[in-house]
Amino acid sequence: MQRILIVGATSAIAEATARLFACRGDALFLAGRSIERLQAIAEDLKVRGAKLADTFVHDARDFERIPALLRTAIEHLGGLDAALIAHGTLSDQTACQSSVEQLREDFDVNALSVMALCTNLANQLESQGHGVIAVISSVAGDRGRRSNYVYASAKAAVTAFTSGLRQRLYPLGIRVVTIKPGLVSTPMTATFKKGALWAMPASVAADIVRAMDSGKAVIYTPWFWRPIMWIIRSAPETLFRRLRL
């Protein structure tokens, strides 16, 4: 049995992942903004076999409360073996272009709050000497594009941050997993037109569980985003700056 903290537990990817943990009898501590949605998910996870599914109302922008969140999670779970950080919003690129306020708010949620959580978690796991931190970044963070470079740069910050953290914690046996989902059919992307590249949360969740179990460094999910993003990263600027992506 693993004792797992999930932040952003009401997101579709986090919920699908939590179900896989629940089926194998893990103990779960769920943090998110909406108490009624957290409770509905907790009930479900208990029916599916979770040893424990407790909830904590937490707004990712409330950095001051992170120590309390971790303390409560560890109290309820009786320790901590892994954490999955899954919260985020899809930035409104146009709004961010005209409002620095909006830009800052999105960075707070998608980048800074994740780094703040990781910082607190890293210190906790460092003191206990084992554990896994899994963070949901995005393929978007691999290169900025005109259509979503605010979201992309926040995710790029998360990718770079977790890369450094991975090096720092590696000698201690603590694993940091950077998860880069591609296009996933979730409420966050409900308004998008879907095509063949779109994945369901359940298949992304299976990849996340596998990566957390094996302590992989960086995963693309579904796998085919790795070659796609390699091509996108390799395109020379002379060409890339002309594209309308």
Next chain:
Amino acid sequence: MSTGVSWGRWPRYDQRLIPITNRYQPLPPAGPMLVFGNGRSYGDVCLNAEGTLLTTRSLDRFISFDAASGVLECEAGVLLSEIIALTLPRGWLPAVTPGTALVTVGGAIANDVHGKNHHRAGSFGNHLLGFELRRSSGETLRCAPDQHADWFAATIGGLGLTGMISTARLQLRRVPGEWIAGDSQRFDNLQEFFALAAQSDAAYEYTVAWLDCTASGGKLGRGVFIRGNHVQHDARPPRARSLRLPLTPPLSPVTGLSVRLFNELYFHRPAAQQARALWHYQPFLFPLDRLLDWNRLYGPRGFFQYQCLLPGTEAATALPEMLRRVARSRQASFLVVLKQFGNLPSLGLLSFARPGVTLALDFPNRGEPTLQLLESLDVITRAAGGAVYPAKDARMAAQSFQQYFPAWRQLQDYIDPKFSSSFWRRVTRSW
């Protein structure tokens, strides 16, 4: 993800899809709206041309399950297959299951579905302990046999028109395991079918017959009768192997010749006559789930299913008439199912299942000739005082529906003012 296309793949409409992803999400302000679950009803009861579909497959959370009493509460977008995966290892099954497990709980209630054990268990609503109904007014009604009982009856078989079912409580049925033991035997005519049904219904949980609708003359009404009971058996379950039809063939392979050949082989295959058979529950209860997306077999124009009920007193004459009519039309049907219903009354105002015999036939959509054939079957059903199953229908005339379901006017008092469906607008037209 939801497509807004029903199982028969005809008709197709422009609709606005709004996902409902948690049970506290408010309904959209503008109608007309309708819930779309997993799209397993065949015709247009789940469609809403030019309107909104609230897609509910993400309402798939369990709320509680008591393995001692077999009471399960869940959100209405949960599939019966998902319930079975959770509860069968602990000895419980949904009390009533249709021929596919890929239906949502909400859809099973709204169509008050039935299964191979109707003669014992009645239909889905007979095992429903309660549900929550969300109305466009913002109100939530908790309905149960003894709470808002009129809303309970209106919503069971209510075709999704009374509001959005958000959660439901089901009484599951104890079973000794995953295996079903019984037998299968050929019958040469309908008299033999009726005799087998009469003699089997008391001793067997499940009874169903497959019928060769291409047979005529002396072979008219021949088929295979299958019956079984759950048993304790320790064999390992077969590896779950579902194939998926990956694309829609531009020309349907379902033709008069292929159907005739299939029926001939099906009737004469050795498994049609087995004194002692043992089935895993999956192929036995859910034969349709072995080939996923099998509805594509009928090609781009889709298909119709005709499922009617004929009262017991009329069935002996109406059934052969219907079979002769189908055989003569040369629009043969692959999957013909015949089942004797029991006498347990359905609870829904508009429930389909009632005492008698039910016959289900599939027809590729060949346009006008198919519609004419189906209308000619309706003539027989109307004369026999029977009914056609709305969950399978895309074409019955308003006049037929209103004769089959005289309680339809009573349902109107319970319909949410912002809910509607293509089916309902079609069958409540004045004529």
